[in-house]
Amino acid sequence: MNEANMRLLQPLEGEPWEIEPYCQRGGYDVWARCVKGMSLDDIVAELTRAGLRGRGGAGFPTGLKWDKVRNHRVTERYFVCNAGEHEPGTFKDRYLITHFPHQLIEGMLIAALTVQAKASYIYLNAEFEEARASFQKALQQARDKGYLGKNILETGLDLDIEIFDGHGSYVAGEETAMLESMQGRPAMPKQKPPFYPTEFGLHNKPTLVNNVETLSHVPHILRNGVEWFTQVGTERCPGTMLFSLSGAVNRPGVYELPLGTPLRHLIEDCGGGVVDGRAIKAVFPGGPSFSMVGPDQLDLAMDFDTLKKAGTGLGSAGVIVVDDATCMVAKTLALSTFFKEESCGQCPPCRIGTDKLEELVNKIESGEGTTQDLDMMMQICGFVKGTGFCTLVTGASVLVQNSLRLFRDEFEAHIVQHRCPLASSVSHVESKQETQKCRG
Numbered sequence: 001m002n003e004a005n006m007r008l009l010q011p012l013e014g015e016p017w018e019i020e021p022y023c024q025r026g027g028y029d030v031w032a033r034c035v036k037g038m039s040l041d042d043i044v045a046e047l048t049r050a051g052l053r054g055r056g057g058a059g060f061p062t063g064l065k066w067d068k069v070r071n072h073r074v075t076e077r078y079f080v081c082n083a084g085e086h087e088p089g090t091f092k093d094r095y096l097i098t099h100f101p102h103q104l105i106e107g108m109l110i111a112a113l114t115v116q117a118k119a120s121y122i123y124l125n126a127e128f129e130e131a132r133a134s135f136q137k138a139l140q141q142a143r144d145k146g147y148l149g150k151n152i153l154e155t156g157l158d159l160d161i162e163i164f165d166g167h168g169s170y171v172a173g174e175e176t177a178m179l180e181s182m183q184g185r186p187a188m189p190k191q192k193p194p195f196y197p198t199e200f201g202l203h204n205k206p207t208l209v210n211n212v213e214t215l216s217h218v219p220h221i222l223r224n225g226v227e228w229f230t231q232v233g234t235e236r237c238p239g240t241m242l243f244s245l246s247g248a249v250n251r252p253g254v255y256e257l258p259l260g261t262p263l264r265h266l267i268e269d270c271g272g273g274v275v276d277g278r279a280i281k282a283v284f285p286g287g288p289s290f291s292m293v294g295p296d297q298l299d300l301a302m303d304f305d306t307l308k309k310a311g312t313g314l315g316s317a318g319v320i321v322v323d324d325a326t327c328m329v330a331k332t333l334a335l336s337t338f339f340k341e342e343s344c345g346q347c348p349p350c351r352i353g354t355d356k357l358e359e360l361v362n363k364i365e366s367g368e369g370t371t372q373d374l375d376m377m378m379q380i381c382g383f384v385k386g387t388g389f390c391t392l393v394t395g396a397s398v399l400v401q402n403s404l405r406l407f408r409d410e411f412e413a414h415i416v417q418h419r420c421p422l423a424s425s426v427s428h429v430e431s432k433q434e435t436q437k438c439r440g
């Protein structure tokens with residue numbers, strides 16, 4: 001890892017929640033300028049010029065989103081930082097909150113003030129106890145220094161951040177579902193259009209929702225400038241991104257790299273290659289909802305546009321490496337089980353589709369499947385893909401379609417041999433645990 005590229009993961013002295021080491025690096029300077037009258041329109045313009053794109057999965061332009069909420073005709077507005085993070089293979093947000101809480105707090109304060117939020121929250125999974133403890137202590141230190149709370153830096157400004165306990169479901173990380181659950185309703189996504197949070201968010205008012213990593217970039221961009229931020233990355237995807245690397249690699253963990261870095265560099269140089277010197281069978285470059293790539297595609301650049309063009313996606317950069325000793329049917333089953341369990345059940349194609357897909361993959365894995373089952377799986381995928389108020393069922397069908405397209409011979413071997421040919425290698429339970437573990 002090139003130290004010059006470390007922006008969000010730059011080591012600081014002392015405990016992560018201690019405010020002084022962060023302040024010594026210029027931390028909270030931008031916030032102090034904002035409070036003392038820096039033009040908030042300039043902030044939006046700088047983020048737009050920097051080309052910062054959301055790190056929560058969709059890569060949406062951050063400046064554009066802030067502008068929409070800031071200039072909304074409705075003046076009662078809200079701000080929420082999304083720290084849901086329940087997708088298998090993604091663990092960079094809790095790592096950031098635990099180890100670098102102050103840059104996030106500064107980014108959140110700037111966001112809240114820019115959109116003139118009436119109230120500001122962080123939606124944090126209750127199960128991330130370490131992250132929560134670190135964040136709470138950091139918040140208190142910032143409060144003690146006068147950076148948040150009442151009469152901030154004696155300017156008369158009041159602004160605070162409240163922690164909202166998330167209940168740890170995958171769908172609750174989808175922004176409209178998250179806002180529903182924050183209002184005491186079931187965490188179910190809403191139909192878009194028209195229910196975009198920038199229009200109809202908390203209490204049906206315009207709401208800015210941003211990911212932890214997106215917000216952590218904000219103070220650095222405003223402090224160091226657009227030219228500094230765009231020195232690395234690609235033209236359309238500037239800056240660095242945090243990659244959560246897991247699966248069959250020697251050094252799983254969170255790595256900060258310029259967007260556009262080849263997948264091979266992450267796996268071989270950062271991750272130390274595949275365990276036990278084995279070969280790569282497939283890689284999920286953007287978590288289980290996006291298509292896998294093969295070992296012949298390791299030179300693909302990891303950015304939103306290149307991976308989309310290659311028929312897959314970057315998502316929130318949860319990179320999962322699968323080695324050649326893994327049964328792809330078992331792997332597909334583990335992830336299909338995840339999708340089935342995490343479907344909120346609201347949309348019938350998702351509720352029924354994820355259930356049926358898991359049942360069929362399970363049938364194949366246990367040696368009881370037929371070739372008709374393979375046809376039926378493909379048919380179901382065709383029916384349910386693109387339906388639903390969120391992308392869960394699309395992810396579930398892309399997984400099965402893609403696995404069948406790349407590894408049909410393995411599915412057929414299960415049918416012919418009436419058992420899993422690799423039954424002793426990876427149980428699907430182990431595989432599921434592996435992808436959900438935080439390896440920060």
Ligand SMILES: Cc1cc2nc3c(=O)[nH]c(=O)nc-3n(C[C@H](O)[C@H](O)[C@H](O)COP(=O)(O)O)c2cc1C
Nearest residue numbers: 054055056082084085086173174175210211214391
């Ligand atoms: C099923 C599902 C789960 C999601 N989970 C998360 C999550 O845990 N954290 C997150 O920031 N975004 C998540 N998203 C994306 C959010 O809906 C939203 O796009 C994001 O929080 C916006 O922030 P950004 O613009 O800074 O990326 C999820 C989306 C879907 C469809």
